[in-house]
Amino acid sequence: MKKANNKTPGGETHQTTDEQHPVLTTNQGIHVSDNQNSLKAGQRGPVLLEDFMLREKIFHFDHERIPERIVHARGSAAHGYFELYESLSDITKADLFQRAGEKIPVFTRFSTVAGGAGSVDTPRDVRGFAVKFYTKEGNWDLVGNNIPVFFIQDAIKFPDLIHAVKMEADKGYPQAASAHDTFWDFISLMPESTHMIMWAMSDRTIPRSLRTIEGFGIHTFRLVNENGKSTFVKFHWKPRLGLQSTVWDEALKLQAADNDYHRRDLFESIEMGDYPEWELGMQLFDQQTADALPYDVLDSTKLIPEEVIPVKIVGRMVLDRNPDNFFAETEQVAYCPANIVPGIDFTNDPLLQGRLFSYLDTQKSRLGTANFHQLPINAPKCPYMNMQRDGMMQTNVFKGRANYEPNSLDMAGEESGPRECPVTGFTSFKGRPEMEEQGDRLRIRPESFADHYSQARLFFRSQTENEQAHIASALVFELSKVVLEHVQLRVIANLRNVSEDLAARVADGLGVELPAKSPSAAPVQDFDASPALSIQQNMKATLKGRCVGILIADGSDADMIGKLQEEIEKAGGTSKLVAPKVGGVMLSDNTKVKADGQLMGSPSQIFDAVAVILSADAATKMLKEAAAIQWVMDAFGHLKAIGYNSDAKPLLDKANVVEDEGIKEISRQFVKAASTRFFEREPSVRTLA
Numbered sequence: 001m002k003k004a005n006n007k008t009p010g011g012e013t014h015q016t017t018d019e020q021h022p023v024l025t026t027n028q029g030i031h032v033s034d035n036q037n038s039l040k041a042g043q044r045g046p047v048l049l050e051d052f053m054l055r056e057k058i059f060h061f062d063h064e065r066i067p068e069r070i071v072h073a074r075g076s077a078a079h080g081y082f083e084l085y086e087s088l089s090d091i092t093k094a095d096l097f098q099r100a101g102e103k104i105p106v107f108t109r110f111s112t113v114a115g116g117a118g119s120v121d122t123p124r125d126v127r128g129f130a131v132k133f134y135t136k137e138g139n140w141d142l143v144g145n146n147i148p149v150f151f152i153q154d155a156i157k158f159p160d161l162i163h164a165v166k167m168e169a170d171k172g173y174p175q176a177a178s179a180h181d182t183f184w185d186f187i188s189l190m191p192e193s194t195h196m197i198m199w200a201m202s203d204r205t206i207p208r209s210l211r212t213i214e215g216f217g218i219h220t221f222r223l224v225n226e227n228g229k230s231t232f233v234k235f236h237w238k239p240r241l242g243l244q245s246t247v248w249d250e251a252l253k254l255q256a257a258d259n260d261y262h263r264r265d266l267f268e269s270i271e272m273g274d275y276p277e278w279e280l281g282m283q284l285f286d287q288q289t290a291d292a293l294p295y296d297v298l299d300s301t302k303l304i305p306e307e308v309i310p311v312k313i314v315g316r317m318v319l320d321r322n323p324d325n326f327f328a329e330t331e332q333v334a335y336c337p338a339n340i341v342p343g344i345d346f347t348n349d350p351l352l353q354g355r356l357f358s359y360l361d362t363q364k365s366r367l368g369t370a371n372f373h374q375l376p377i378n379a380p381k382c383p384y385m386n387m388q389r390d391g392m393m394q395t396n397v398f399k400g401r402a403n404y405e406p407n408s409l410d411m412a413g414e415e416s417g418p419r420e421c422p423v424t425g426f427t428s429f430k431g432r433p434e435m436e437e438q439g440d441r442l443r444i445r446p447e448s449f450a451d452h453y454s455q456a457r458l459f460f461r462s463q464t465e466n467e468q469a470h471i472a473s474a475l476v477f478e479l480s481k482v483v484l485e486h487v488q489l490r491v492i493a494n495l496r497n498v499s500e501d502l503a504a505r506v507a508d509g510l511g512v513e514l515p516a517k518s519p520s521a522a523p524v525q526d527f528d529a530s531p532a533l534s535i536q537q538n539m540k541a542t543l544k545g546r547c548v549g550i551l552i553a554d555g556s557d558a559d560m561i562g563k564l565q566e567e568i569e570k571a572g573g574t575s576k577l578v579a580p581k582v583g584g585v586m587l588s589d590n591t592k593v594k595a596d597g598q599l600m601g602s603p604s605q606i607f608d609a610v611a612v613i614l615s616a617d618a619a620t621k622m623l624k625e626a627a628a629i630q631w632v633m634d635a636f637g638h639l640k641a642i643g644y645n646s647d648a649k650p651l652l653d654k655a656n657v658v659e660d661e662g663i664k665e666i667s668r669q670f671v672k673a674a675s676t677r678f679f680e681r682e683p684s685v686r687t688l689a
């Protein structure tokens with residue numbers, strides 16, 4: 001038992017009856033005599049209302065849930081640290097960016113957006129990527145996503161966007177899915193969403209692991225130095241393992257195989273000491289550069305290609321500790337883009353400005369009190385004090401009379417409390433040129449936000465052929481679930497502004513006539529392709545972070561299994577043994593080995609590559625085992641490497657596996673192949689749009 005469990009949250013150790021077992025008490029500290037039976041009148045009589053132990057226990061249980069987040073409800077988080085590589089004192093006075101090598105604590109939560117807290121980890125969805133930096137000058141929250149642009153330009157459209165994507169208002173479904181009428185109806189009427197739609201339909205939204213996604217702050221922020229000079233910044237997180245995604249059929253099957261696929265992967269990798277890591281990057285630019293760009297840096301539906309302004313890597317984040325308690329930490333953590341420290345500042349991005357209001361507001365409703373900042377996971381790790389008092393669930397016991405400022409109680413020899421400090425205090429950046437343009441009060445979109453298609457086109461053109469086919473197929477899948485034909489057609493009409501080829505493929509995939517092109521508010525431009533936007537061009541061929549499933553049965557070659565596992569480990573990967581019975585199998589050398597997973601419960605989609613090591617007898621039996629055939633067939637269909645011994649070959653044949661670069665006899669070559677995927681196989685296994 002962990003020692004901490006013997007303590008109340010207040011830290012007092014309960015009186016113990018012996019070394020191991022503290023006494024169970026009520027919330028009032030009364031020792032509990034019997035935690036198995038309620039108090040009854042007689043042996044079989046009614047339960048008595050006076051049973052305060054029963055009532056308190058059930059009362060507390062009844063209130064254990066809090067409202068889930070309206071978006072990003074399903075999340076997983078971890079503790080870690082941020083380490084700065086080099087001082088950035090010339091561009092920002094933010095304390096966390098001053099001293100190279102210094103580490104500060106962080107708490108990072110990843111999430112899906114549309115699904116409820118109990119939904120699955122692997123729907124097609126954007127992923128939230130929120131980092132709380134507990135700096136010495138207060139908390140800075142970088143609340144980002146795994147996609148560098150957003151659906152809408154103005155916060156006033158956010159409730160509409162979310163209503164449209166969530167379960168339909170009358171039906172209460174679909175859960176955690178954008179493939180339905182209301183989402184596409186809204187999207188088709190909002191051409192500004194087209195760029196983000198390209199990303200959402202790409203493999204970015206079906207990541208292999210949370211450890212293999214990028215993160216983006218999206219909005220343009222500012223860094224401000226000691227002299228008050230401002231530099232624009234866009235924040236990037238780059239995963240150490242490179243980018244990796246699944247294929248759609250695999251993502252669908254993962255929803256059946258393991259609802260917690262990403263959560264488990266994050267938790268287990270940290271438990272194993274294989275700590276997830278990202279580097280923090282910044283695109284830095286001045287006003288002049290911003291003015292010269294062919295898009296507005298205040299428009300969150302636009303990105304700046306890395307090839308135009310390079311990403312300067314400034315530090316790394318390592319997640320090295322799982323939460324002790326999911327509810328207290330992951331559920332109660334409250335991120336807010338308005339949590340900002342001196343040296344970082346906002347811009348006039350209208351989406352950002354709306355967010356600055358929303359988060360604090362929703363957290364009062366979700367966490368039930370204005371004092372949620374006192375929860376350990378939300379509290380700054382630097383001293384904080386002010387004259388804010390009282391409120392529900394106030395946990396501080398403030399002393400003295402001074403609860404207002406200014407006061408002169410110190411003149412009477414009493415504590416007078418904290419005072420403002422113009423030197424270290426946060427001062428807002430003054431010279432926003434956007435402000436100078438201020439004139440009449442207008443409800444408008446600026447002209448500079450009008451180009452909704454050029455960057456969508458840029459994204460599409462930056463993808464490999466295979467990735468383009470995935471985008472076209474994803475659009476066909478999603479729109480095939482849309483019952484309203486006019487909505488399908490309006491989406492395709494918009495797509496014609498992105499790429500005629502894409503629009504034609506989607507129309508063909510749906511079996512509908514190509515509609516007339518929708519009008520575009522601004523001429524569509526051809527920007528240079530940006531290879532940085534492609535996953536396949538940024539994957540790393542590495543076994544690190546990857547897991548190989550090895551299918552074995554009675555009589556499997558012990559030596560071959562041992563050597564393969566050793567090679568995988570040497571290459572930085574992990575392996576799991578899968579067998580017909582989880583209790584294990586008797587190997588060729590008469591040793592019994594336990595399996596990590598049972599065949600039916602460990603389908604091949606949960607692995608990055610698979611190996612089949614079977615005796616001739618076992619292979620013959622497996623030919624009548626649908627789960628085994630499916631195991632191999634899916635690995636092939638999901639473009640994974642497959643290793644096999646010669647006796648197992650009939651199983652591969654039965655699963656219609658055709659030799660290619662990814663199909664290898666068990667050998668070092670197989671281990672090498674296991675560190676990548678074989679996208680060139682895809683046209684032979686499925687028809688893409």
Ligand code: HDE
Pocket residue numbers: 069070071072075109110111127128129130143144145150154155156158216217218219300333334335351352354355358359360362363
């Ligand atoms: Fe959020 N968003 N959002 N969002 N968002 C929330 O805050 C909101 C947007 C993001 O792990 C909510 O505490 C508005 C962009 C993440 O706890 C809420 C707008 C980006 C998380 C909210 C946006 C994000 C949230 C719901 C448009 C990427 C999860 C619960 C103006 C840069 C944080 C909560 C976590 C959560 C509002 C758009 C990222 C309702 C109004 C753009 C990662 O306040």
